[in-house]
Amino acid sequence: xxxxxxxxxxxxxxxxxxxxxxxxxxxxxxxxxxxxxxxxxxxxxxxxxxxxxxxxxxxxxxxxxxxxxxxxxxxxxxxxxxxxxxxxxxxxxxxxxxxxxxxxxxxxxxxxxxxxxxxxxxxxxxxxxxxxxxxxxxxxxxxxxxxxxxxxxxxxxxxxxxxxxxxxxxxxxxxxxxxxxxxxxxxxxxxxxxxxxxxxxxxxxxxxxxxxxxxxxxxxxxxxxxxxxxxxxxxxxxxxxxxxxxxxxxxxxxxxxxxxxxxxxxxxxxxxxxxxxxxxx
DNA sequence: ATGGCAGAAGCATTCTGA
Numbered sequence: 125x126x127x128x129x130x131x132x133x134x135x136x137x138x139x140x141x142x143x144x145x146x147x148x149x150x151x152x153x154x155x156x157x158x159x160x161x162x163x164x165x166x167x168x169x170x171x172x173x174x175x176x177x178x179x180x181x182x183x184x185x186x187x188x189x190x191x192x193x194x195x196x197x198x199x200x201x202x203x204x205x206x207x208x209x210x211x212x213x214x215x216x217x218x219x220x221x222x223x224x225x226x227x228x229x230x231x232x233x234x235x236x237x238x239x240x241x242x243x244x245x246x247x248x249x250x251x252x253x254x255x256x257x258x259x260x261x262x263x264x265x266x267x268x269x270x271x272x273x274x275x276x277x278x279x280x281x282x283x284x285x286x287x288x289x290x291x292x293x294x295x296x297x298x299x300x301x302x303x304x305x306x307x308x309x310x311x312x313x314x315x316x317x318x319x320x321x322x323x324x325x326x327x328x329x330x331x332x333x334x335x336x337x338x339x340x341x342x343x344x345x346x347x348x349x350x351x352x353x354x355x356x357x358x359x360x361x362x363x364x365x366x367x368x369x370x371x372x373x374x375x376x377x378x379x380x381x382x383x384x385x386x387x388x389x390x391x392x393x394x395x396x397x398x399x400x401x402x403x404x405x
Numbered sequence: 406a407t408g409g410c411a412g413a414a415g416c417a418t419t420c421t422g423a
Contacts, residue, residue: 133411133412133422134411134412134413137411137412137413158412158422160412160413161413184413184414185412185413185414185420185421186413186420186421186422240421240422240423241423242421242422242423280422280423298423299423332423334409334410334423335409335410335411335422335423336408336409336410336411336423337408337409337410338409339410346423348423375411378410378411378422378423
């Protein structure tokens with residue numbers, strides 16, 4: 125089973141590139157971030173015609189997440205539902221559409237677009253840390269020890285110095301600060317594994333290159349898009365790759381897709397046949 | 406320290422991203 129994450133930086137602008145990549149790779153589940161479109165303008169039927177069930181959680185201009193799946197969705201959550209934290213707090217963190225999750229083919233899929241944070245001393249940085257803390261509480265409530273979990277998306281955090289092209293310049297700054305990494309580790313709580321690092325221990329592998337300053341051509345990138353899996357899936361993980369060729373498209377997203385292959389028995393009776401409306405929420 | 410580049414909204418320019 126192929127599962128991918130891709131910050132597409134506008135699903136409508138990138139529609140033909142996403143389509144081409146789907147036709148090339150044929151992922152079973154594709155999680156998108158920065159769709160940048162209201163739900164009523166999302167190109168839903170386009171992906172349904174490609175054989176996917178689709179759930180979306182978007183807003184005008186900014187943010188927005190979606191999941192495409194060849195299998196039916198169950199237990200769909202859009203945004204935070206966090207009873208213990210109180211409705212008002214969840215409401216505050218639900219204003220920006222950055223989280224969507226569902227059970228798919230026996231897996232719990234949690235797709236996130238973590239706030240960027242702007243700069244360390246900004247209000248947006250404060251929001252990023254608090255958003256991550258809220259996410260931690262959400263996972264505590266939603267994830268049980270024996271769940272098979274795939275927790276993926278644009279985290280806007282380089283987990284380690286080797287995930288940055290110039291750590292001597294950027295360590296300690298935005299996306300590479302101690303506070304962000306501690307908040308991320310608190311979310312992960314030792315219950316998840318970074319798929320990419322199972323296979324690749326060295327530096328030099330990036331998932332995002334700035335549009336500015338010729339960053340891609342100079343290969344000045346960061347690894348900030350991640351696929352975390354629960355430990356009980358580690359023996360089933362066959363590969364994890366960054367599809368960096370997508371960053372070479374004409375008018376590309378600034379992010380490349382990240383893709384895992386995981387050995388899960390397909391439950392054929394749950395295969396989405398395009399005529400079934402059970403996935404509609 | 407600032408700007409570089411890109412997308413959306415909307416029609417000039419601003420806001421946001423990472």
